[in-house]
Amino acid sequence: MDQRRREALERAVVRLADGDRDAFDEVYVAVWPLVRSFARRLVPTSDDAEDVEQTALLKVFERVHELDPRRPALPWILGIAAYEVKTLRKKAARRKEDRSATQKTERLVAPDRSVEEAMQSRELEDSVRDALSTLQPGDLETIRIAILEDERPAISAATFRKRLQRALARLRQAWRAMHGTD
Amino acid sequence: MARTEHDLLTAARRQYELGRLGSSWRASALALPMILISLRACNRPEVTLVAGAALMIACAFFSWRGLSYKKGVFSGLVAGFMAALVPFFAFQLGLCAGGAMAALCQAVCLFGGAVAGAMIAARAVRLAEGRRRFLIASTSIACLTGSLGCALAGLGGVLGMALGVLVLTAPAVLTARAES
Numbered sequence: 279m280d281q282r283r284r285e286a287l288e289r290a291v292v293r294l295a296d297g298d299r300d301a302f303d304e305v306y307v308a309v310w311p312l313v314r315s316f317a318r319r320l321v322p323t324s325d326d327a328e329d330v331e332q333t334a335l336l337k338v339f340e341r342v343h344e345l346d347p348r349r350p351a352l353p354w355i356l357g358i359a360a361y362e363v364k365t366l367r368k369k370a371a372r373r374k375e376d377r378s379a380t381q382k383t384e385r386l387v388a389p390d391r392s393v394e395e396a397m398q399s400r401e402l403e404d405s406v407r408d409a410l411s412t413l414q415p416g417d418l419e420t421i422r423i424a425i426l427e428d429e430r431p432a433i434s435a436a437t438f439r440k441r442l443q444r445a446l447a448r449l450r451q452a453w454r455a456m457h458g459t460d
Numbered sequence: 461m462a463r464t465e466h467d468l469l470t471a472a473r474r475q476y477e478l479g480r481l482g483s484s485w486r487a488s489a490l491a492l493p494m495i496l497i498s499l500r501a502c503n504r505p506e507v508t509l510v511a512g513a514a515l516m517i518a519c520a521f522f523s524w525r526g527l528s529y530k531k532g533v534f535s536g537l538v539a540g541f542m543a544a545l546v547p548f549f550a551f552q553l554g555l556c557a558g559g560a561m562a563a564l565c566q567a568v569c570l571f572g573g574a575v576a577g578a579m580i581a582a583r584a585v586r587l588a589e590g591r592r593r594f595l596i597a598s599t600s601i602a603c604l605t606g607s608l609g610c611a612l613a614g615l616g617g618v619l620g621m622a623l624g625v626l627v628l629t630a631p632a633v634l635t636a637r638a639e640s
Contacts, residue, residue, distance in 0.1 A: 294476075296526055296527055296530075297480065297524075297525060297526010297527045297529070297530060298526070298527060302473065302476065306469060306472060310468075332463060332468060335468065335472060336471055336472055336475045337475075339472045339473070339475045339476040339479065340475040340476065340478065340479035341479055342476065342479065343476075343479055343480050343483060343526075344479075344483070
């Protein structure tokens with residue numbers, strides 16, 4: 279920016295800070311490209327740069343009445359833009375930290391499962407345990423032998439199948455009573 | 461969130477006005493001590509509260525408008541404070557006891573208003589530009605501030621004070637008109 283344009287901008291910003299609304303358009307037209315190019319040099323991604331540019335511009339106009347007319351306006355304006363860039367970088371760093379903390383927790387749970395899946399699995403196990411606790415010891419033993427394919431008691435296969443059917447029916451009944459669904 | 465150029469311009473204008481408005485209430489706070497003194501010293505709380513509220517709004521408004529209006533706020537408060545002090549001391553000396561003293565009390569208020577008007581005029585002539593705006597803000601605020609003290613002297617006192625302010629600022633008003 280050449281000296282003449284810089285001085286014109288300084289004068290316009292001071293007038294706007296004083297309350298001269300006629301200076302608004304002149305300041306806007308001069309400041310917007312400055313803030314935009316400043317932010318784009320410092321912020322790598324275009325979406326983030328756009329957010330920072332616009333936030334910085336609006337902050338400049340919101341706070342222009344605070345400007346000390348004895349001090350140069352351009353460094354003050356770019357100072358606000360720099361602060362917004364800094365805020366964005368802090369947010370990005372915090373997001374990165376949170377993401378790596380979540381990833382660490384996921385690795386502790388199971389290498390191939392997300393935290394959510396692990397929690398759901400634990401809830402399901404607890405529900406099944408609750409339903410099983412309502413069964414008689416004989417039913418529990420029958421279901422255990424069937425699942426683990428353990429040694430059957432000295433009864434016929436048909437009798438064992440009948441016992442298993444009744445045990446599972448009672449388990450289903452208990453589950454329905456607790457959760458209202460099969 | 462990406463905005464169009466037009467939306468951004470509108471938003472910038474809005475933020476500018478909101479920023480000015482947000483800080484304009486600081487000017488109102490300058491009037492609070494006078495209002496509190498008036499509530500304590502004068503026996504007309506309703507007048508004090510109405511005049512006080514109007515004064516705070518006027519201070520905030522002129523401060524928000526900016527330019528010479530804003531310069532008029534502090535000058536108006538100081539001048540009005542002087543105008544309010546005069547009847548206050550007169551009251552303490554028993555000159556505003558009412559009855560036969562009413563006319564004397566109103567004359568005292570007129571004198572206080574004249575002092576305020578002279579202060580404002582002296583300040584106005586030193587301004588290179590924006591004299592009219594300065595006078596509008598400072599005389600309104602001086603009258604409202606002065607009325608906080610002149611409530612002691614009743615409506616006549618308030619009007620007398622306002623008359624004093626306006627008479628003494630008239631030359632400055634006429635000069636400002638001639639120049640614009």
